Each structure stands twice: as structure tokens, then as C-alpha cells.
Amino acid sequence: SSGLTVDQAKQVLLVVLKHQRYKMSNPEMWIDGPWQGEGKETFFRLGYYDFGLVFNNPKGAASNVLGQYAVNTLNGDVWETESCKRYSFPALSGIQKRISEKTGTPLATDMVARDKVGCPQK
Numbered sequence: 151s152s153g154l155t156v157d158q159a160k161q162v163l164l165v166v167l168k169h170q171r172y173k174m175s176n177p178e179m180w181i182d183g184p185w186q187g188e189g190k191e192t193f194f195r196l197g198y199y200d201f202g203l204v205f206n207n208p209k210g211a212a213s214n215v216l217g218q219y220a221v222n223t224l225n226g227d228v229w230e231t232e233s234c235k236r237y238s239f240p241a242l243s244g245i246q247k248r249i250s251e252k253t254g255t256p257l258a259t260d261m262v263a264r265d266k267v268g269c270p271q272k
Contacts, residue, residue, distance in 0.1 A: 153223035153253055156184055159199040162226045162245060163219055166237045167203060172216075178206045182215075197266065198222050200231070220267055224255035227263060234269035236260065 154162065160181055167174055167181075183201035185194040194200040198220040206213045218231045226246040228237045250256045257263070264271055 154199070154221065154226065154249065156199060159184070159221040159223065159226075160201070162221050162228060162242075162249075163201055165242055165245060166219070166228050169237070169239055169241065172203065178208055179216075180204055180206075195220055195231075195267065197224065222263075222266075224253045225250045225257050227257050229263075229267045229269070231267060231269070234264065234267070236263065 163181060164174060172179065180203075181201050182204045184199040185201070187194045201219050201221070202215045203217040203219065204213050205216050220229045220231050221227070226242070226249040228242065229235065230237070246257060258266065261271060
């Protein structure tokens, strides 16, 4: 009822990444994070776990961050934070509904969620 753990948030993110057709079975690809704020702040973005999708170039070049994602701890809302894309599809909606029922926190409207994630209004 207090929200998602880090591992649960990663599982929600994996659902999104698989939906986006990322090959998460590739050992060169992994989820980095959660990223933390400055000092003793637990969250980089209050109420969200922030992660990066990283691809390690097998030829020795630098790793690439393929995307930056925020997962809401109380309702499972998932955003790609650089493009400000909010994910919504049936499998994810079902998971979010179950999370919201346990926490009592429904998904926010697009306007409110954009503000919380730091995305400009459309």
C-alpha cells in the first residue's frame, strides 16, 4: 500500500521496454538506476524512480543511454522523460489499475502528470 519497491518499478519498466521491442535478453543491455537526487534525496524526481536504459557497445566504445524513464511509485505511470512520452497500452493499464487499487492513487491527468515529471504542457 505504500507504493512500488525499486524491483517492482523495474518490472513495470520491463513491461514497457518489451512493448517497445527492446531485446532485454541481450546481455549488453541493462536498466541503470534508480538514479538519486543530490545529497540525501532518495528520488531524483519526487514520487518517481528514474532509470536509464543502457546499451554497452561490445566493441569497447562507450556505453550509450538509449532512454531515460520515470516510474511513478504510487500508480505505475511510466514516462520517457527526454521525449516526454507517457506510455499507455492494455497490458500496462492492467498493471497500473492493480497498483492504484492497492495504493489508492489513480493515474493523474496528463496535465498534472506532465507537471510532476517536468514535461512542458502540450
